[in-house]
Amino acid sequence: MFQWLLLSENTLTAAENNVWKESALRIILVSGFLLEMGIGILSGWQALQLGHYYILALDGLFFVLLAIAIYYSVRRPVLGSALLIATIYAAAFCIAYFITDQEIARLGLMFVYTAPLIGRMFFGPRVALLLMGINVFPFWLILRHDALPTYPGLGPPLADAHGYIQSLLFLFFNICVPLGVFRLLHALDASIIRHSKSSKDLLASHAQYQEIFENAGGAILLCDVQGTILKANSQANLLIGRDPGDTCKLTGLLRAGTGTAAAPATPDFASLVPGQELRTSAGKLITIDRITSASDNHCIVLLRDMSNMRQMQDALEQSTQRVSFLRSHDHLTNLPNRSMLKRHLDEILPTLRPERRLALVTLRLDSIKYINDAHGMATGDALIKSFAEALAAQVPASGFCTRLRSVVFCFLLDSDADSLDAVTQAEYICSQLPKEIAVDGEQHQVRLSVAIAFSRHDDASSDDLIQRGKVANDSARQSGGQQVSVFDETAAARIRRKLSIEQAIVAALKAREFRLVFQPKVDHDAAIVGLEALIRWRSSLLGEVSPAEFIPIAEGSGTIRQITAFVVDQVCAHIRQITNLQGSCLPVAINLSAIDVVREDLLMLVNASCQRHGVAPECLEFEITETGLIGNENLAIQHLEALRAKGFGITIDDFGTGYSSLSKLSRFPTKSIKIDQSFVAQIGLNEKSELIIRAVVSLAAILSCTTVAEGVETREQEVFLKAIGCGFFQGFYYYRPMEFEQVVALLNANLSGA
Numbered sequence: 001m002f003q004w005l006l007l008s009e010n011t012l013t014a015a016e017n018n019v020w021k022e023s024a025l026r027i028i029l030v031s032g033f034l035l036e037m038g039i040g041i042l043s044g045w046q047a048l049q050l051g052h053y054y055i056l057a058l059d060g061l062f063f064v065l066l067a068i069a070i071y072y073s074v075r076r077p078v079l080g081s082a083l084l085i086a087t088i089y090a091a092a093f094c095i096a097y098f099i100t101d102q103e104i105a106r107l108g109l110m111f112v113y114t115a116p117l118i119g120r121m122f123f124g125p126r127v128a129l130l131l132m133g134i135n136v137f138p139f140w141l142i143l144r145h146d147a148l149p150t151y152p153g154l155g156p157p158l159a160d161a162h163g164y165i166q167s168l169l170f171l172f173f174n175i176c177v178p179l180g181v182f183r184l185l186h187a188l189d190a191s192i193i194r195h196s197k198s199s200k201d202l203l204a205s206h207a208q209y210q211e212i213f214e215n216a217g218g219a220i221l222l223c224d225v226q227g228t229i230l231k232a233n234s235q236a237n238l239l240i241g242r243d244p245g246d247t248c249k250l251t252g253l254l255r256a257g258t259g260t261a262a263a264p265a266t267p268d269f270a271s272l273v274p275g276q277e278l279r280t281s282a283g284k285l286i287t288i289d290r291i292t293s294a295s296d297n298h299c300i301v302l303l304r305d306m307s308n309m310r311q312m313q314d315a316l317e318q319s320t321q322r323v324s325f326l327r328s329h330d331h332l333t334n335l336p337n338r339s340m341l342k343r344h345l346d347e348i349l350p351t352l353r354p355e356r357r358l359a360l361v362t363l364r365l366d367s368i369k370y371i372n373d374a375h376g377m378a379t380g381d382a383l384i385k386s387f388a389e390a391l392a393a394q395v396p397a398s399g400f401c402t403r404l405r406s407v408v409f410c411f412l413l414d415s416d417a418d419s420l421d422a423v424t425q426a427e428y429i430c431s432q433l434p435k436e437i438a439v440d441g442e443q444h445q446v447r448l449s450v451a452i453a454f455s456r457h458d459d460a461s462s463d464d465l466i467q468r469g470k471v472a473n474d475s476a477r478q479s480g481g482q483q484v485s486v487f488d489e490t491a492a493a494r495i496r497r498k499l500s501i502e503q504a505i506v507a508a509l510k511a512r513e514f515r516l517v518f519q520p521k522v523d524h525d526a527a528i529v530g531l532e533a534l535i536r537w538r539s540s541l542l543g544e545v546s547p548a549e550f551i552p553i554a555e556g557s558g559t560i561r562q563i564t565a566f567v568v569d570q571v572c573a574h575i576r577q578i579t580n581l582q583g584s585c586l587p588v589a590i591n592l593s594a595i596d597v598v599r600e601d602l603l604m605l606v607n608a609s610c611q612r613h614g615v616a617p618e619c620l621e622f623e624i625t626e627t628g629l630i631g632n633e634n635l636a637i638q639h640l641e642a643l644r645a646k647g648f649g650i651t652i653d654d655f656g657t658g659y660s661s662l663s664k665l666s667r668f669p670t671k672s673i674k675i676d677q678s679f680v681a682q683i684g685l686n687e688k689s690e691l692i693i694r695a696v697v698s699l700a701a702i703l704s705c706t707t708v709a710e711g712v713e714t715r716e717q718e719v720f721l722k723a724i725g726c727g728f729f730q731g732f733y734y735y736r737p738m739e740f741e742q743v744v745a746l747l748n749a750n751l752s753g754a
Contacts, residue, residue, distance in 0.1 A: 021122055022077045024184055028118070029073055029084060031176040033066040039168055058094050062087065081122035085131070088115050092138065095165060096148050105148050107165050109138040114177050121184060218289065219303040227251050227269025230298065239305055240280050250301065254278040254286075277306065285310055330403040332381055333388035338466075341402045341410070345462035349455060358455040359415050359422035360465050361484075362473040363391070363430070365407040367447040375444075382439045387446060390437075394429045410469060415454070426452055426484050449477040453487040501550050504539055505559045509566060513539055516570050517737040518588070520746070521708060521730045524722055528750060530621070532589040532730065533571045534737050535563065555595050564596045565605055571620070572613040574740055579615075581744065582751055587649060589621040597624055597636045603643060617647030623674065625653050637667055644669040651708070655696055666703060673700045675726070677711020683720050690720065697725050 040059035048056060065087045073080030088111050095108020112135050120128035141148060213220060219236035221229055227249045229242065237244055240253045249269065256267040256278060267278065276288045289302040328340040336344070345358075352358065365387060372380040384407065391409055395401040399411040411429075415422035430450050436443045451472035455465050468487045471494070476485030508514060514537050521530040537545045554560040571588050578585040596602060610617065622643060624636075640650050651672040675696050682689030693709075700707045709721045712731030721729060738746070 019187070021081075022073065023187075024121060024179075024181075025073045025077055025081055025084065026070070027179045028176050029066060029070045029080065031179055032084075032087075032172065033063075033070060035168065035172060035176060036062050036066055054098065058098065062091065065090065078122070081118070084122075085115050085118055088112060088118070091168075096138075096141075099165075102148060104165050106142050109142055111172065112138050114173065117177065117181070121181075219286075219305070221250060221301045221303070222294070223250055223269070223299050223301055225269075225297050225299070236303060239284065239286060239303055241282050253281055255281075272301075330388075333385055333403050335388055335392065335401055335403045335409070337402065338404050341400065341404065342462045342466070344400055345412075345465060349459060349462060349465075352455065352457075354457065355416065357415055358465070359413040359426070360410055360453045360455070360469040361413060361422075361426045361429075362404065362408060362410045362451050362453070362469045364449040364473055364477060365409075365446065366449055366477065367445055368407045371444055375439075375442075379439050379444070383437050383444055383446075386437045386439070387433075390434055394432045404466075408473065420486075422454070423452060423484055423486065426450065430484070449473055449485075451476040451485040451487065498553055500542060501545060501553050502557045502559070504541055504545075505550060505554055505557070505563070508537060508539055509559070509562050511540070513537060514563065514566060515739075516567065516574070517739055518574075518743045519730060519737040520735045520743075521589075521728050522734050523728055526734060528586065528735075528747070529728060530587045530589060531743065532623070533567060533574075533591075535567055551593065555593050558595075560593050560595050561599060564592065568606060568609045569612075572609040572615045575615045575619050576613040578744060578747065579619075582747060585619050586747075587619055587621050589623050589649075589651060591623045591653065594625070597639060598632045599639075602639050603646070606643065606648070607646070618649075621649035621651055621672075623651045623653040637669075641669050644671075653710075670703065670705055672706045672708055672728075673703075675707060675709045677731070680709050680711045680717055680721070680731070681713075683714075683717045693721070693726075694724050701725070 036059070040063065043055060043059065065083060069080045069083035069087060071080075072083060092109050092111040095111070096105040099105045099108065112131075115135065116128045116131040119131045213231075214233045214235075216233070219239045220233050221236045222231040223229055229246075229248060229250055232240075232242060232244070234244075236242070240250070242248065242253060251267050251269050251272075254267060267276075272288050272291060274288050274290055278286050278288070280286060285306045287304050287306050289304045290300075291302075292300045294300050328337060328343075329335060330337045349358070365384065368380050368384065371383055388401075388403060388409065391411070392401045395411040396413075399413060401411040402409065404410045413422040413425050415425075430448065433448070434446060436445055438444070451469065453465060453468035453472045459465055472485050472487035475487075514535055516533050517536055518531045518533055520528045521532060523529050535547055537547070537550060539545055551560070551563075554563055567590055571590055575585045575588055592602075599605075606620070609615070610620070622640075624640070644650055649672065650668070650670050651674055652668070652670050653674045654676040655673045673696060675693055679689045679693050679696075683693070697707050706727040707725075708728040708730060709717075709726050710730045712718055712721065712729045712733045714733060717731075718729065718733060735746075
């Protein structure tokens with residue numbers, strides 16, 4: 001009932017704000033109807049006893065009028081309002097005309113005084129003014145003392161007629177109309193609150209707009225079509241030199257072109273285009289970043305200050321020579337660097353006469369590490385710089401003194417092919433170098449490792465000579481003597497062996513000299529649960545070459561990519577053969593090098609081999625050493641997660657020999673951890689190794705990984721590993737690596753036995 005009377009303003013939109021009128025109308029009509037019901041019943045009962053039936057008819061008439069007005073207040077509020085006003089005038093007329101008591105009749109005329117107020121509420125000021133004019137007539141009748149006209153033949157009024165009329169006036173003026181006015185005032189209060197909230201929202205929105213406009217990250221102006229600045233943020237005003245209160249045209253503050261102030265004419269606003277460069281009156285170089293049409297024929301112009309950018313471009317052009325210098329020189333000592341030494345050697349080695357040879361003298365500052373640790377990097381850098389100056393002063397101009405790397409310097413000496421005079425020259429130069437160097441007033445000892453490597457006519461490139469110099473210096477450093485060390489044939493043999501292996505790998509791949517052997521992995525019951533593929537190489541030139549020897553060389557030369565591709569393809573082919581024979585195949589593990597883990601085409605390579613041979617991902621596992629996970633860690637994780645997502649197993653090999661932190665290890669998508677055989681071999685001999693193995697097994701359990709112990713060779717080792725909860729085992733105690741045919745026979749035998 002109350003919800004029907006007190007309509008909520010929220011039920012309509014802000015434009016439809018007549019809710020309060022309908023509500024006030026219903027309040028007045030319903031309260032009037034109840035008023036009429038109460039007084040009408042009392043007066044009707046008394047009129048019935050006296051036989052005044054016309055009073056009953058009038059009461060019924062007003063009941064009907066108010067009921068109709070209430071009905072239309074819901075469907076047609078305007079008609080309901082008109083009926084209310086008509087009822088008011090009808091009530092006044094009936095009281096004045098049908099009651100013979102003049103005093104009571106004049107009281108009835110006072111009803112019409114509420115008509116202008118109701119008319120203003122529902123129809124506006126014009127209707128209210130009209131009703132006020134009409135009310136002059138009943139007011140004039142009341143002021144006169146003449147008798148009011150009455151209906152002829154009426155009997156005496158009801159005994160309580162005066163009380164009825166007074167009650168009617170009191171209730172209508174004191175309840176009905178005030179309730180309607182209260183609803184009006186409530187609506188007015190609500191409107192004020194809404195207006196206040198809207199004003200606050202508008203102010204907040206304006207403040208946000210102003211904040212965005214001011215701090216949009218650039219110079220922004222709002223202009224009309226003639227280019228007059230209507231609004232500009234502080235960055236724009238500061239850029240173009242405009243006072244915030246000035247009304248001026250944008251083009252009046254700019255000059256066309258990028259020349260000086262004397263040259264160009266003022267541009268036309270309509271001709272401005274994005275990318276156009278202009279200058280302000282203060283000489284700043286700016287560019288039109290964007291011109292966007294807005295409402296009301298306005299334009300938003302974005303400006304960019306190009307002064308700093310142009311200065312940077314000029315500075316960049318000026319530093320081109322410096323950049324070129326830094327590319328070929330060491331930034332600390334300003335000596336030529338390794339790349340410049342290589343270019344120099346590549347130029348002079350081919351032109352060297354047969355009777356001449358170059359001596360590359362390398363010097364290593366062995367005392368720098370102590371100085372850095374004890375006094376800091378700044379002191380170490382200062383000592384390196386002072387040493388470089390001293391060395392450059394002693395080396396002949398033709399010696400091409402170079403900082404080869406970190407604490408290693410070198411210079412060149414020209415020598416006879418059959419003479420060791422370069423050694424004498426090098427010893428003399430080194431003897432002239434300072435034994436101590438002062439840094440910040442404190443003397444620091446200079447300790448050197450000095451070595452010489454001579455050029456050869458069969459050197460393929462400058463790298464050969466530089467590498468021999470490195471080997472010679474390493475030998476000098478290990479010997480700990482102060483004499484100049486000369487590159488010997490033993491070191492040369494190691495390099496030749498390395499080069500031979502490096503060159504033979506490519507030929508071996510083409511000749512299919514590589515082959516795979518397989519070592520089974522077993523569980524607690526010695527049942528085979530998987531295989532590990534191991535590569536072997538019997539070279540036609542070098543004989544048997546150990547993986548420990550050729551794998552690092554392949555990694556250094558880049559041929560490891562082809563070797564890995566060969567292994568993956570061969571393993572997939574063997575898995576297919578076993579599957580065809582037995583219907584399924586145990587998982588086969590492949591070792592991946594650090595280079596393999598981060599190669600971009602790893603997943604593509606594996607997927608292609610699996611698809612080519614029809615191998616499911618569950619049949620392949622990949623073993624990665626800890627050191628293979630610490631190079632490019634993020635890329636390694638990305639590739640391993642991609643393999644894991646495809647269904648391939650991931651195992652960390654040789655665990656405990658690397659230096660990955662536990663926080664890093666927890667990030668790798670690992671399902672298994674291999675305990676390195678160096679720890680397994682110490683079982684029963686070294687308590688610390690046993691503690692490490694226990695820790696690895698516990699760590700694997702925390703990471704929800706299985707553990708595999710490799711290199712198991714004795715019963716004692718097996719018992720210990722089983723006792724601490726190791727899951728799987730691999731080693732000579734169970735099986736040695738075997739050829740593929742032996743693996744097939746072994747698996748067939750196990751299958752038949754099962």
